[in-house]
Structure formats: structure tokens, C-alpha cells
Amino acid sequence: MPRLRSNGLELEYDTFGSPADPPLVLVMGLGAQMITWDADFCGLLAAEGFHVVRFDNRDIGLSEYLDDLPLPDLQAIAAGDRSTVPYVLxxxxxxxxxxxDALGFAKAHVVGASMGGMIVQQLAIDHPDRLLSLCSIMSTTGDPTVGQADPAALQALLRPPAAGREASIAQSSDTLRILSSPGFPSTxxxxxAKATRAYDRAYHPAGGARQTxxxxxSPDRTAALAGVRVPTLVIHGEADPLVGVSGGKATAAAIPDAELLIVAGMGHDLPRGAWQTLVQAIARNANG
Structure with a gap:
């Protein structure tokens, strides 16, 4: 897959569809590689008339790692000590x-999932002239009073990384199961298989810690989101155990004229059974 230089870093990326179509950039979540945007899902978006781009965020996948930065003290950061914060959203x-810039997009549609939703919200705040439309999936505003996680889901996400390939894959597959959609069950x-593919492509838990x-x-975005003026869609799973549905509701409430789509039975993932619903909603929002 190709690489580009962005904001001083090397990022791995991939594209689907015709470069002549309007660009649609997919931004993935915490510790998740771009392959979490399944190629078939990307193909469905491309079939709707978009030039789809997925990429690995900094510090994860095959993009540049920032291992010269120290590991953060998450407890201290949560208590207000920012001395070990490596970077922010x-x-x-x-x-x-x-x-x-690297791909020559003056503007693009953006879709972000989980932490990726937080990133595209911040993009809309910091770079409002670069967006054609915004879609935030299974995310929240940064307000700590909304979007709270179930304890079991949060514990699964924050447990120390396992040692060795077999144990790491077992741990990751268990986390995927805990976060999955009860209305769209998987085996x-x-x-x-999903955990194995991710581990064998790239395994970099230190990057996930820095992303956490x-x-x-990063600060609460609620007040700043009131200034967003692009067509906005907020999608959230009704059964999301990691980012409670109140996070999606708060996001939609913060952005003027945002559409809120709550998907029954969807957890903190992108289940194949919901793809048509998600793709059609994203295309409808992007096409105005």
C-alpha cells in the first residue's frame, strides 16, 4: 500500500473508487488499523460515487510510530497532570x-468511528473550510458526563497487552467479542480471524496507549461544535457498551441541524448486517 507525508509523519493509506469522484476520508478509532474499515465496506461507499480513502492513524498499523516519546501515565493525565501527554486529538x-494536502483534496467528506469520530469533530472545529460533510460514528463530544462505558467494556479495552502472538490474538478476539453487536452476532x-489479521499486519500497543x-x-468539544456548519450525520449503536448512546445523542445535539441515526442492536463495531444502513445514510448526508 502507498504512503504519504502528512504533518511531519509518514502515513500508510489505501484508496477505493475513482479519483474523479468526490473524496471521502475514513478515520478509524483507538488502537485500530485502517483495515478495521473492511475493504468490502469501502467498496460499497465507492459504489455510491466516492473516492474512498482509509489510512492508519499515527502510532498504529503501518504508519509512523512515535516511540521516541515516553509512555504516558494515564492515571496522572486523568487527574490533570499533562506532563506525559504525547499529543492530543x-x-x-x-x-x-x-x-x-498530500492527496490534493481542497475539501473532502469525512467519516470517523469512535476515536476517529472525535478526530473528525476536531477537524471540523479546527479546519472548517476543508470539510464537505461530517459523519461521526459511535463517538462522543469529550463531555465526561455522556457516553460512559460499561465497566466490563472499559476493563477489556484498558487491560495490559498480553505477551506473545497467541495470547495477544486471544486477548484481542475477546475484546472484539465484548464490544460486538448483539443484534448482529458473529462467530x-x-x-x-479479525484479531489474527490485525496482529500479523502490525502490533504496536505502545501507540494505543499514547492514543488513549x-x-x-483533549478538551470537551461541545461548545466548539456549535460552530460546525457542514451537513452532519451522527450514527450510534443502541447497544454500544464502550461509548454509551448518550455520547451520540450529545454529539448530534451539539452540532446545528445534525441528523441522529441510532441503530438497534449495534454495539461498538461496524457489523456487516448494518453496512447497507450505514452506507446509505452516509451517502445521503454527503449528497445533501
């Missing part, structure tokens, strides 16, 4: 703007 939003084999610090250290 605004820096990751600047990465997306830099990706636009254990599916979770193991970025989320914790």
Missing part, C-alpha cells in the same frame, strides 16, 4: 488535514 486532526471464528492519552487529555 487536535494533532491527529492536523494529520487528516495534511493527508488532504468466535470471525473474532479470532490523547483522548483523555
Amino acid at each position: 487536535a494533532d491527529m486532526a492536523a494529520d487528516v488535514a495534511g493527508l488532504f 468466535e471464528e470471525f473474532f479470532v 492519552a490523547a483522548v483523555i487529555a
Whole structure:
């Protein structure tokens, strides 16, 4: 896959569809590689008439790692000590703007999932002239009173990384199962295959820790989101155990004229059974 230079970093990316079509950039979440945007899902978006771009965020996948930075003290950051914060969501939003520049996009549609939703919200705040439309999926505003996680889901996400390939894949597949959609059930084999593919492509838990610090250290976006003036769609799973549905509701309430789509039975993932619903909603929002 190709690489580009953005905001001083090397980012791995991939494209689907015709470069002559309007660009649609997909931004993935915490510790998740761009392959979490399934190629078939990207193909469905491309079939709607978009030039689809997915990429690995900084510090994850095959993009540049920032291992010269210290590991963050997450407890201290949560308590207000920012001395070990490596970067914040605004820096990751600047990465997306830099990706636009490298690919020659004056403007683009953006879709972000989970932390990626936070990043595209920040992009809309910091670079409002670069967006054609905005879609925030299974995300929240940064207000700590909304979008709270179920304890079991949060514990699964924050547990220390396992040692070795077999244990790491088992841990990741267990996390995928905990976060999955009860209304769109998957098999254990599916979770193991997905975890195996991600581990064998790239395994970099230190990057996930630094991304977690970025989320914790970034401010509440609620007030700033009131200034967003692009067509906005907020999608949230009714059964999301990691970012409660109140996070999606708060996001839609913060952005003027935002559409809110709550998907029954969807958890904190992008289940194949919901793809047509998601793709059609994204295309409808982008096409105004």
C-alpha cells in the first residue's frame, strides 16, 4: 500500500473508487488499523460515487510510530497532570488535514468511528473550510458526563497487552467479542480471524496507549461544535457498551441541524448486517 507525508509523519493509506469522484476520508478509532474499515465496506461507499480513502492513524498499523516519546501515565493525565501527554486529538486532526494536502483534496467528506469520530469533530472545529460533510460514528463530544462505558467494556479495552502472538490474538478476539453487536452476532471464528489479521499486519500497543492519552487529555468539544456548519450525520449503536448512546445523542445535539441515526442492536463495531444502513445514510448526508 502507498504512503504519504502528512504533518511531519509518514502515513500508510489505501484508496477505493475513482479519483474523479468526490473524496471521502475514513478515520478509524483507538488502537485500530485502517483495515478495521473492511475493504468490502469501502467498496460499497465507492459504489455510491466516492473516492474512498482509509489510512492508519499515527502510532498504529503501518504508519509512523512515535516511540521516541515516553509512555504516558494515564492515571496522572486523568487527574490533570499533562506532563506525559504525547499529543492530543487536535494533532491527529492536523494529520487528516495534511493527508488532504498530500492527496490534493481542497475539501473532502469525512467519516470517523469512535476515536476517529472525535478526530473528525476536531477537524471540523479546527479546519472548517476543508470539510464537505461530517459523519461521526459511535463517538462522543469529550463531555465526561455522556457516553460512559460499561465497566466490563472499559476493563477489556484498558487491560495490559498480553505477551506473545497467541495470547495477544486471544486477548484481542475477546475484546472484539465484548464490544460486538448483539443484534448482529458473529462467530468466535470471525473474532479470532479479525484479531489474527490485525496482529500479523502490525502490533504496536505502545501507540494505543499514547492514543488513549490523547483522548483523555483533549478538551470537551461541545461548545466548539456549535460552530460546525457542514451537513452532519451522527450514527450510534443502541447497544454500544464502550461509548454509551448518550455520547451520540450529545454529539448530534451539539452540532446545528445534525441528523441522529441510532441503530438497534449495534454495539461498538461496524457489523456487516448494518453496512447497507450505514452506507446509505452516509451517502445521503454527503449528497445533501
